[in-house]
Amino acid sequence: MPELPEVQTVVNDLIASGLIGCKMTRVEVRYPRIIAEPAPAQFRRRVTGKTITAIDRRGKYIIIDLSGPIHLLVHLRMTGHLYLAETTSQRTAHDHVILHLDDGRKLRYHDPRKFGRFFLVDRSETILAKLGPEPLSKHFTAKALTLMLSKRKRMLKPLLLDQTFIAGLGNIYTDEALWKANLHPCRNSATLNGPEIKQLHRAIRYVLRWGIKNNGTSLGGGETGFNSITGRRGRNRDNLKVFRQVDLPCPRCQTPIHRLAVGQRSTFVCEKCQPLP
DNA sequence: TTTGGTGTTTCGAG
DNA sequence: CCTCGAAACACCAA
Missing domain, CATH: 3.20.190.10 (MutM-like, N-terminal)
Structure with a gap:
């Protein structure tokens, strides 16, 4: 959660x-x-x-x-x-x-x-000690991400979910960041060019900052969804562009959002905005 | 009623 | 090094 x-x-x-x-x-x-x-x-x-x-x-x-x-x-x-x-x-x-x-x-x-x-x-x-860098820290720069990616050759989504690569991303914010960066979750991490890495870096920080601003993402009914310690629910669900938005139009191009499985995890994409080369 | 899916992590096999 | 599947467990929706 x-x-x-x-x-x-x-x-x-x-x-x-x-x-x-x-x-x-x-x-x-x-x-x-x-x-x-x-x-x-x-x-x-x-x-x-x-x-x-x-x-x-x-x-x-x-x-x-x-x-x-x-x-x-x-x-x-x-x-x-x-x-x-x-x-x-x-x-x-x-x-x-x-x-x-x-x-x-x-x-x-x-x-x-x-x-x-x-x-x-x-x-x-x-x-x-085993955790990767904090994505919102000032040390996590586009340059740092470039260096990190240069050492890996994996599908983007499982890599971003790997807490030893980068700390704090889960299924929701990974899908949201990849959509924002126009990157397909199955892209090989080693194939990203400079501008794509910059976009990804910006997108990760953007979606996390918005999530915090809205006190998190609460899905499902009251009991099952995320609640903070006072029982207050996060408002970030209204901000989700692709996560669990199957068949709804992509906010950028109106193409219906698809669900696929990537490494056993439900994954939501706009196939048009996030093409797989 | 039964089945499949769930926002996480870790472990072992190949 | 990487990928996959399973396991830890309870609940909910279909």
Whole structure:
């Protein structure tokens, strides 16, 4: 579910909710597999009593810095949600981890498919080092992308989804960026010329920035779609040009949008705007 | 009722 | 190095 803009929205909202400075008075782990490391008992022991000092994002990871210092990394995978609940609110189905705060609120981790993971580590780099560059960082320039692409010969879409190549893109924003750059998802990454790389670089940053501006993309019904911690839905669905827009006209040329499978993933394209040479 | 699809990642086989 | 398929799991729409 959540890609870079959705994760950034969660981080922004956690900060806006005044979570920094809160102390964790109790930790409940209802479904132990969510805790990737360390063992759940040790996780509870090490988190209890710690204060949240900072909240940040890297790729699709939420980084919660705790006093110690120690770092809690949360990856939401497909259906993970972090919710901030008031004192009196009752736990619902699929609430797997509950962090009780010293002001009475609870930070709950909700995940029907149970794919998401918590990592508690001394150094966040042990988890994050494998990630590719942050696409919105000033270091991610067209020149940097040119260099990155020069080392690879793969289909564009699977390459952009590869978090070790570039961090934060998922199925939605990859399709949107490729459409904006007029590039077919099956193009071989090694065949892009200078102007095409520039277009791709611009498109990636553009679609991610818009996603963040709109507080993420919420698809499907209320429960299943992306919700930030207060239950607010993102408005970026109105911005999607191709993703899940089958048979609707391409906003540029009116050609109906097609769905294809690229590397086992649903992929949406305008065949006219994104020709395959 | 059953089936196929889902916004993610990781792993192993070829 | 790359590609593919499967697995982790629950839900929803057709």
